Amino acid sequence: MSTVEAAGTRGGVGPILSVRDLHVSYETREGPVPAVRGISFDLGPGETLGIAGESGCGKSSMAAAVLRLLPPEAVVSGEVRLDGEDVFAMTPGRLRAVRWTEAAIIFQGAMHALNPVWKVKHQIGEAIELHDPKVAGKTRTRVDELLEQVGLPARRAEAYPHQLSGGQRQRVMIAMALACRPRLLIADEPTTALDVMVQAQVLALLAELQTDLGLAMVFITHDLSVLTSCCRELAIMYAGRIVERGPSHQVFVDPRHPYTRALAAAFPTVGDPRFRKAPLGLPGDPPDPRARPGGCPFTPRCPDAQSECSAEEPNLRVAGPGREAACVLVGRTR
Amino acid sequence: MNPPPSPLLELHDVHVSFTAGKHARSGAPIARAVDGVDLSVDRGEIVALVGESGCGKTTLARAILGLEQPGRGQIRFDGEALPTSSKGLRAYRRRAQMVFQDPTGALNPRQTIYESVAEGLRIHKIDGDEEELVAGALSRSGLRPPEQFFLRYPHEISGGQRQRVVIAGAMALEPALLVADEPVASLDASVRGEILRLMLGLVEQTNIAMLVVTHDLGLAWNIADRVAVMYLGRIVEVGPTEQVLDTPKHPYTEALLSVVPETKRMEQQILQGEPPDPTRVPAGCRFHPRCPALANGEAARLGIAARCESEDPQPISVGPNHAAACHRNTASPAEPPGTAHGT
Numbered sequence: 001m002s003t004v005e006a007a008g009t010r011g012g013v014g015p016i017l018s019v020r021d022l023h024v025s026y027e028t029r030e031g032p033v034p035a036v037r038g039i040s041f042d043l044g045p046g047e048t049l050g051i052a053g054e055s056g057c058g059k060s061s062m063a064a065a066v067l068r069l070l071p072p073e074a075v076v077s078g079e080v081r082l083d084g085e086d087v088f089a090m091t092p093g094r095l096r097a098v099r100w101t102e103a104a105i106i107f108q109g110a111m112h113a114l115n116p117v118w119k120v121k122h123q124i125g126e127a128i129e130l131h132d133p134k135v136a137g138k139t140r141t142r143v144d145e146l147l148e149q150v151g152l153p154a155r156r157a158e159a160y161p162h163q164l165s166g167g168q169r170q171r172v173m174i175a176m177a178l179a180c181r182p183r184l185l186i187a188d189e190p191t192t193a194l195d196v197m198v199q200a201q202v203l204a205l206l207a208e209l210q211t212d213l214g215l216a217m218v219f220i221t222h223d224l225s226v227l228t229s230c231c232r233e234l235a236i237m238y239a240g241r242i243v244e245r246g247p248s249h250q251v252f253v254d255p256r257h258p259y260t261r262a263l264a265a266a267f268p269t270v271g272d273p274r275f276r277k278a279p280l281g282l283p284g285d286p287p288d289p290r291a292r293p294g295g296c297p298f299t300p301r302c303p304d305a306q307s308e309c310s311a312e313e314p315n316l317r318v319a320g321p322g323r324e325a326a327c328v329l330v331g332r333t334r
Numbered sequence: 335m336n337p338p339p340s341p342l343l344e345l346h347d348v349h350v351s352f353t354a355g356k357h358a359r360s361g362a363p364i365a366r367a368v369d370g371v372d373l374s375v376d377r378g379e380i381v382a383l384v385g386e387s388g389c390g391k392t393t394l395a396r397a398i399l400g401l402e403q404p405g406r407g408q409i410r411f412d413g414e415a416l417p418t419s420s421k422g423l424r425a426y427r428r429r430a431q432m433v434f435q436d437p438t439g440a441l442n443p444r445q446t447i448y449e450s451v452a453e454g455l456r457i458h459k460i461d462g463d464e465e466e467l468v469a470g471a472l473s474r475s476g477l478r479p480p481e482q483f484f485l486r487y488p489h490e491i492s493g494g495q496r497q498r499v500v501i502a503g504a505m506a507l508e509p510a511l512l513v514a515d516e517p518v519a520s521l522d523a524s525v526r527g528e529i530l531r532l533m534l535g536l537v538e539q540t541n542i543a544m545l546v547v548t549h550d551l552g553l554a555w556n557i558a559d560r561v562a563v564m565y566l567g568r569i570v571e572v573g574p575t576e577q578v579l580d581t582p583k584h585p586y587t588e589a590l591l592s593v594v595p596e597t598k599r600m601e602q603q604i605l606q607g608e609p610p611d612p613t614r615v616p617a618g619c620r621f622h623p624r625c626p627a628l629a630n631g632e633a634a635r636l637g638i639a640a641r642c643e644s645e646d647p648q649p650i651s652v653g654p655n656h657a658a659a660c661h662r663n664t665a666s667p668a669e670p671p672g673t674a675h676g677t
Contacts, residue, residue: 054523195549204602204604222523224523263524267552270554279528281530286525
């Protein structure tokens with residue numbers, strides 16, 4: 001992942017996903033509410049990027065904007081290129097095709113995303129028949145193959161969603177997402193509603209599929225600790241912007257932005273005496289997008305805030321090899 | 335020295351079961367949600383009850399609050415059995431308060447913050463100046479100055495503040511026990527620590543007893559004095575937090591610890607399959623069908639594999655105040671069976 005000029009050529013070695021200066025805001029009666037305020041990144045084939053942030057930081061709006069899944073009241077600007085092709089310029093038909101064959105998305109809450117009156121085989125089969133006419137007639141074979149890939153027995157194809165557990169439904173969602181062999185998978189909080197052990201199962205499955213199929217993956221969650229185990233690169237969002245990015249383990253253990261530091265400390269290491277009987281949090285609340293303070297939006301909650309912080313919002317700056325952080329303190333000795 | 339007073343909350347062999355469906359016939363499956371639990375919580379102590387969903391931890395919490403009637407066993411509070419009369423229960427529920435996971439659902443959206451906190455005071459006819467009591471409760475929960483919150487509605491404050499209001503409403507009644515079911519699971523990560531810190535502070539200031547139901551071992555490490563691990567209706571391991579989470583003595587605790595993303599010190603043991611079904615509790619050790627120690631041959635090497643499949647292990651002492659229900663702990667030749675019995 002880098003911020004160099006987008007140079008993706010279709011089918012070439014360019015990034016599979018390229019996002020440039022993406023802005024999303026929502027029209028409301030009180031005026032536009034900005035959710036995403038200028039995000040840029042590139043994702044190469046087979047690369048994994050984790051995006052972490054709290055509710056309201058704009059991470060889900062960003063994900064939905066990439067595949068143009070936002071409601072009509074959303075105003076979007078900037079550029080998104082999928083394998084070199086401008087997503088915002090696509091015709092509706094092209095977009096429908098691209099959504100399954102190039103990039104697929106898995107949402108949180110698999111229980112609501114499946115049609116309750118359709119059997120699993122029909123839900124997965126529909127996606128295949130609509131987008132991959134070559135396999136028509138052999139749909140069932142492909143369904144079984146997909147179920148096996150996600151670790152479900154083929155007989156589960158005959159089940160209705162209510163007959164499956166939460167973890168199994170999330171596996172069905174993953175199977176559907178893989179139905180048309182996309183090269184990019186966007187997972188928005190895919191394990192949030194799941195139990196710890198089932199979460200571990202689903203994460204292990206995603207990691208395995210990512211390696212086996214060479215998928216590029218954008219993994220979005222509020223749970224920073226999950227991302228470090230399954231993504232190579234990490235981007236931290238706050239108030240609609242990326243405030244820090246870099247190799248995931250480094251970002252987690254040696255954060256450069258005060259917000260990342262606070263967020264990482266909120267996930268205690270079991271067995272580490274520093275966290276024993278010492279929960280660490282961050283005073284204050286995530287900023288209200290309707291009333292964002294001037295300057296760096298983190299200033300009101302920042303333990304290291306300087307007088308200059310409320311004057312101007314800092315941009316990302318180099319904070320070590322392959323690392324960037326949007327904080328005036330980067331590079332200064334603290 | 336005087337003998338130590340009995341713990342505030344004591345559970346002995348508590349069973350709660352449900353029949354499936356309203357129209358259950360005789361022979362319909364019975365779900366043994368809580369299947370013989372012994373547990374105590376003392377004044378000034380935080381006990382974390384951890385386990386997967388479906389392990390019975392929420393049913394156990396409901397039984398403690400008198401919302402479910404145990405079919406067998408006993409729950410004692412302050413030395414006495416839980417009351418069963420509605421009058422007795424009402425008095426009890428003032429002293430044993432509950433905080434739920436979702437503060438948005440727990441607050442009436444059309445009630446001001448003041449009304450939400452005052453409601454409990456009115457129901458229980460608490461003496462004293464109502465406004466002063468509400469202000470004191472809000473302020474102790476970190477909502478300062480309290481007057482600023484009186485006339486606001488739940489949707490006008492943040493999720494973290496809403497959970498503080500719920501805690502203020504519970505603490506206003508000066509309970510002796512607080513049962514919190516996943517108190518921070520629905521909150522943002524940066525806010526979570528602040529709420530946990532509030533709970534720790536309340537225990538220090540008021541000597542209240544707290545039972546925190548959670549699936550989050552990090553939370554237990556953050557605030558709990560003791561951890562009780564529940565599996566399929568039974569406490570399989572219990573002890574001081576450091577011992578249970580640093581040197582677990584039950585394979586299930588080990589598996590749970592191994593999948594916490596922040597612990598990199600052990601190899602992941604991802605248990606296959608779904609959380610088990612309380613209508614079909616396996617014979618022998620209830621964990622044996624998913625047990626890594628049985629699957630990887632460790633149990634066979636220790637010569638206990640047959641017992642795992644046939645004999646229900648009882649909790650035995652594995653350290654100071656630390657007990658686990660696993661045959662592995664009686665298999666070591668250094669500790670012949672029979673010498674370490676009793677919890």
